Amino acid sequence: MSEIKSKLPHIGTSVFSVMSKMAAQYNAINLSQGFPNFPVAPELIENYQQVIKGDYNQYMPMPGAPRLLTEIGQKVEKHYGRKVNPETEILVTAGATQAIFTAIQAVIHPGDEAIVLDPSYDCYAPTVELAGGKPIHINMEPDFSVDWNKVEDAISKDTKLLIVNNPHNPGGTVFSEKDIQAIEQIMERHPHLYLLSDEVYEFIHFEEKHISINSRKAIRERAFITSSFGKTFHVTGWKIGYLVAPKALMDEVKKIHQYIVFSVNSTSQQTLANYLPQADLSDLGSFYQKKRDFFRELMKNSRFELLDCQGTYFQVARYSEISDKSDVDFATELTQKHGVAVIPVSGFNKDKHDDHLIRFCFAKDEDTIIKATEKLCKI
Template sequence: MSKLPHIGTSIFTVMSQLAHEHGAINLSQGFPNFPVDERLTTIVARLAQENIHQYAPMAGYPPLLEKIVQLTQDSYNRAVSPKTEVLVTAGATEGIFATVQALVRSGEEVVILDPSYDCYETPILLCGAKPVHISLNDDFTPNWENISRAVNSATRMLIINNPHNPTGKIWTATDFEFLEKLVASYPNLIILSDEVYEYITFEKKHISVHHRPKLWERSISVSSFGKSFHITGWKVGYLIAPEPLMQEIKKVHQFLVFSVNSVAQIAISDYLDIVNVNELGKFYQEKRDFFRALMQPCPLELLPCEGTYFQLASYEKISKENDLDFTRRLVTEFGVAAIPLSPFYHHKPDLKLIRFCFAKDEETLKEAAKRLQKL
């Protein structure tokens, strides 16, 4: 008997396979198709010849832990301990899984804000807890009235994602004020803050749990070098959490993966000496603006994009199809793959919205936009 009977192949895998079968341009799955920084590949080539191919320490390569501490200090003016409050993970997904498994008990509840990434619910179900899905507002801002109504004494965790995938929305200071009041009202409540797109923001700057001292003792932040440095295949991320919570997370992490790829950790550690994360927002904003300009003649209506490398679009004026059927037809008839929005929701609403990834080279974006103009 399946422990996850309702879970099948993810929509990301489905759409990428469909794109491959039909030779379509893949703007569905969230990974870049342009080259990695040559400075990083040069570091990897050098390190491959060195004696660094055995297990790294369980919590992470010590110099990398120190670099993460410095990055957090520089980015958010927050001091954390490299020995007790930082953990290098096998991507953000492993970090999220280990956190939920370590901190959520059977019978407890975890609030998820929809639309949400599909890796949140599975670890909740596997530890016998109850996922409670609350929809964001129509403009994808948090509905604090509904969130407050959903949280109770049985709620162990609230998962937030900011900057938000799939909508590109960024939380405001007011949102964090509501969150702080909620945490103060429920002593058992902890926050899992998925911030993998933290350095990919545009006109509005990212506000992190690291900016909010009132949340530090009750929050676990999730970051991703894979997303930040467009090396998604490396699967290297990290968590920051207060020592009592981190101790429990490490117990799960050590038996889930034990430690993360040693070469990748050392390469990233060296790369952090020469890369400027503050340039990432500008880099992706140029891609966003380029893609939006290309799409102007297209009948799709583009929604605001404040961060991430995803662009939502409405096809409501074009078709009455549901989003699954529409995205399939996009692939088979127009040769472009996108992601439907409904799979990001528990109740699968028919919003006539789809998501494109614009983390692609200019030629790919030009050809995709050319094909989409035929809609």
């Protein structure tokens, strides 16, 4: 049998899978992969139990359950003041990753370029490559801010897409009004450019308020905006998210979506349709801010330098006072020797540059945070 020719020859197992496997192997506390370990809202579980007993076991319509699409539209209008047509401008997806994949496939053709801001979530660049495009990686500043002049300098006639993530994983930063204005100016000066705004942590922001592209009339008609129910409701295993885009863009996305998954899990969709009207999303930021502050307070006597965290449920830390090892080697040592698994930030960089930073996930219950920080403070 002939050997298959890889479409992604340089891609191996993701750093998230590697560190979670290592955490299990060494029985370490897993602060690496970004998933909560505490119960979800009891009302959501009750809704799910009722749906399971009902007759929601067959395919939902390709774009999503009609009631869920309507509820999403109302959510977008309530929080961002944008009126969207549920039938033509919203798509329920199998997680935000599938939304990102499908949007990129819709807009990138062979030879096109897409700008990716590193450190970046690991699905962006490979998806661009699978579409025959070329990812153009621009490194963020050491504090995870963006030099928008560098971004604009990288735009060519072949650049079709700018990919941004706000709030930012792994950096924990949130775009300011100045950042959003810079994006608007870039889009205005380059009318051939589309925007993919990954906003899966949209409700997890603290001192700095998240500004959604949904609220920006000047550019949202050329933007794909992704959201995640998994992140918002602590149900990452449900793998359900959605995409918002104007009809002209969504029509192309749906053509591809129907041949990837066609439709998304019926029981999850019906459950979320029932639950969304009663869910208070305004409390999510304060919920995670308490966890962030709890983690930071317990870490104040450690030798780690905690960077500013304005959003997401990740805390980045510098370990220069502890070790001069690479972040990959240090993360491995933390897992194997000290019993706490983390993510090395260089894994988010195309050039693998290493600033001696690691990422903790604080979306954990208090007992887990206490046990983990006790170990970390002894290092």
